[in-house]
Amino acid sequence: MSLDPTPMEPLVAVEDVHTYYGKSHILHGVSLHVDRGEVVGLLGRNGVGKSTTLKTIMGLVHPNRGKVLFAGKLVTGLPAHKLARLGIGYVPEDRRIFRLLTVMENLRTGLDRHGITEARKQELLDKAFTYFPVLAERRNQAGGTLSGGEQQMLAIARAMMLEPKIILLDEPTEGLMPRMVSQIREIIEVLHREGVAILLVEQNVPLTLEASQRIYIMEKGAVRHHCAASELKVDDAVVHQYLGV
Amino acid sequence: MTPVLEFLQAIPYDQILIQTVNGIVTGMILALIASGLTLIFGIMDVVNFAHGELFMFGAYMGVVVLAATGSFWLALLLATLIVALIGAALQITTLRPLIGRDPLTTILATFGISLVMQNYALWQFGPVARKIQEPFTGQFTLFYLEYPWYRVLIAGLSAAIIGAFWLFLKYGTYGIWIRATTQDRVMAEAMGIPVSWVYTTVFAIGAGMAAASGVLFGPLVGVNHAMGLDWVLKAFIVVVVGGMGNLGGSIAASIFISLLEAYASIWVSPAQAVIVSFVVLILTLLFRPTGLFVPTPK
Ligand SMILES: Nc1ncnc2c1ncn2[C@@H]1O[C@H](COP(=O)(O)OP(=O)(O)O)[C@@H](O)[C@H]1O
Ligand SMILES: [Mg+2]
Numbered sequence: 001m002s003l004d005p006t007p008m009e010p011l012v013a014v015e016d017v018h019t020y021y022g023k024s025h026i027l028h029g030v031s032l033h034v035d036r037g038e039v040v041g042l043l044g045r046n047g048v049g050k051s052t053t054l055k056t057i058m059g060l061v062h063p064n065r066g067k068v069l070f071a072g073k074l075v076t077g078l079p080a081h082k083l084a085r086l087g088i089g090y091v092p093e094d095r096r097i098f099r100l101l102t103v104m105e106n107l108r109t110g111l112d113r114h115g116i117t118e119a120r121k122q123e124l125l126d127k128a129f130t131y132f133p134v135l136a137e138r139r140n141q142a143g144g145t146l147s148g149g150e151q152q153m154l155a156i157a158r159a160m161m162l163e164p165k166i167i168l169l170d171e172p173t174e175g176l177m178p179r180m181v182s183q184i185r186e187i188i189e190v191l192h193r194e195g196v197a198i199l200l201v202e203q204n205v206p207l208t209l210e211a212s213q214r215i216y217i218m219e220k221g222a223v224r225h226h227c228a229a230s231e232l233k234v235d236d237a238v239v240h241q242y243l244g245v
Numbered sequence: 246m247t248p249v250l251e252f253l254q255a256i257p258y259d260q261i262l263i264q265t266v267n268g269i270v271t272g273m274i275l276a277l278i279a280s281g282l283t284l285i286f287g288i289m290d291v292v293n294f295a296h297g298e299l300f301m302f303g304a305y306m307g308v309v310v311l312a313a314t315g316s317f318w319l320a321l322l323l324a325t326l327i328v329a330l331i332g333a334a335l336q337i338t339t340l341r342p343l344i345g346r347d348p349l350t351t352i353l354a355t356f357g358i359s360l361v362m363q364n365y366a367l368w369q370f371g372p373v374a375r376k377i378q379e380p381f382t383g384q385f386t387l388f389y390l391e392y393p394w395y396r397v398l399i400a401g402l403s404a405a406i407i408g409a410f411w412l413f414l415k416y417g418t419y420g421i422w423i424r425a426t427t428q429d430r431v432m433a434e435a436m437g438i439p440v441s442w443v444y445t446t447v448f449a450i451g452a453g454m455a456a457a458s459g460v461l462f463g464p465l466v467g468v469n470h471a472m473g474l475d476w477v478l479k480a481f482i483v484v485v486v487g488g489m490g491n492l493g494g495s496i497a498a499s500i501f502i503s504l505l506e507a508y509a510s511i512w513v514s515p516a517q518a519v520i521v522s523f524v525v526l527i528l529t530l531l532f533r534p535t536g537l538f539v540p541t542p543k
Contacts, residue, residue, distance in 0.1 A: 084437030
């Protein structure tokens with residue numbers, strides 16, 4: 001496989017990945033891919049391995065078998081900080097704001113890096129503060145003092161500071177009020193328009209179907225269903241089978 | 246005369262003032278040693294038993310550079326840098342492979358390093374204590390004492406080094422990386438922060454601070470291979486009393502304990518005054534195991 005990214009190859013490809021936590025076998029051969037600029041939904045009941053899939057892509061856990069490719073390049077086994085530098089942003093399910101750092105310092109963890117100009121930093125900050133004005137207001141407040149919704153916005157803004165080519169979004173609307181949920185929905189739209197790919201893990205099926213182009217459904221550590229988002233309806237038999245209410 | 250008046254007159258005000266100055270001077274040096282220790286613990290959960298030997302190595306590097314160049318300040322600077330580099334090398338070779346293992350392994354590793362360093366120093370420099378000549382010998386009169394300006398300078402310099410380090414932690418990019426890593430190592434890594442290098446840097450900074458205090462304190466105590474033992478023991482006490490990993494707490498505890506010991510030595514011999522720090526340690530462990538200088542966790 002060529003090292004140069006070609007338009008044909010997916011931005012992220014996961015191929016037959018098996019991941020363990022200690023002795024427990026969690027992912028049993030997961031395969032999926034995300035193209036450049038594409039929003040892909042990853043659905044499934046609790047505990048089927050969605051978060052583990054994202055962690056495997058991010059290099060936070062390393063698979064025993066299978067490959068992860070980024071822009072055609074094998075990245076399996078690379079440490080997470082190298083993947084972040086390559087252009088993968090990670091917004092984990094519990095947000096994981098640096099609670100004692102201020103909002104601004106949280107953003108600086110992604111912003112202060114080699115090869116970025118001051119002007120570009122300012123642009124990125126301005127952009128984040130335009131999308132999330134509340135973060136501008138609270139820029140000198142400790143991250144831990146923000147509300148759940150604000151922390152979610154900070155987690156997304158922080159990932160955006162890396163100028164990622166893809167963002168792995170793990171249940172961004174979990175536990176948020178409806179107003180916040182629609183704001184998250186909007187930001188996904190904005191990122192999509194800007195050409196950032198997103199791998200979206202969600203429990204909110206309608207939102208995922210609306211925001212994504214393609215859908216993967218997982219069960220027991222493997223992908224069981226794959227289709228275009230437009231083929232799936234909220235009350236589809238498939239949705240009932242795998243996500244059941 | 247009333248008993249109250251008698252009591253007030255019996256208080257040795259002059260001695261108390263002298264001991265206050267002494268306590269602050271020792272406290273600042275101790276704070277400089279303990280800052281590195283508490284930082285290394287706070288960020289990487291490593292109890293560094295080799296810290297006293299890094300202090301001792303710093304003092305010996307000071308002796309060597311001073312003999313070669315004749316400049317105390319150059320000796321201070323070079324000893325700090327050399328020992329920081331030694332610290333980085335030790336961390337990379339010995340502690341980095343242990344990341345994620347049982348903390349007991351790091352205790353054994355750092356204890357091993359301390360033994361090697363002590364015996365190396367004994368072999369290289371011999372058992373006779375060396376002297377570091379203080380950079381100047383001026384004195385001022387404090388009651389019946391001629392008090393050396395150099396001691397006041399040590400306190401000031403230690404405070405300056407700690408202050409500079411605090412500013413670096415607060416405003417520097419690397420400082421933000423260090424604090425982010427302390428709070429959430431995994432998320433820091435996911436934000437592109439090279440966590441294993443942050444560990445190395447922190448260890449190097451801690452080692453450099455220990456070395457700087459070794460050089461600064463050298464003129465007061467003499468330099469020998471076992472000089473680290475006393476200080477590191479006290480630094481450990483301070484780190485526990487201040488709250489493991491709490492930088493501000495360690496500094497406060499350093500001054501607090503040094504002052505108590507200094508006051509106690511008005512009435513008992515300095516060797517007995519050391520008991521004070523153990524008493525504070527035991528009381529802390531009994532009643533506030535998270536440290537005297539942190540709010541009680543809810
Ligand atoms: N750190 C861990 N150690 C051991 N088991 C884990 C760990 N994290 C998750 N698991 C287990 O792995 C399985 C998949 O978890 P996860 O990927 O978080 O699922 P999902 O995100 O789909 O809800 C679950 O059974 C969970 O209990
Ligand atoms: Mg999950």
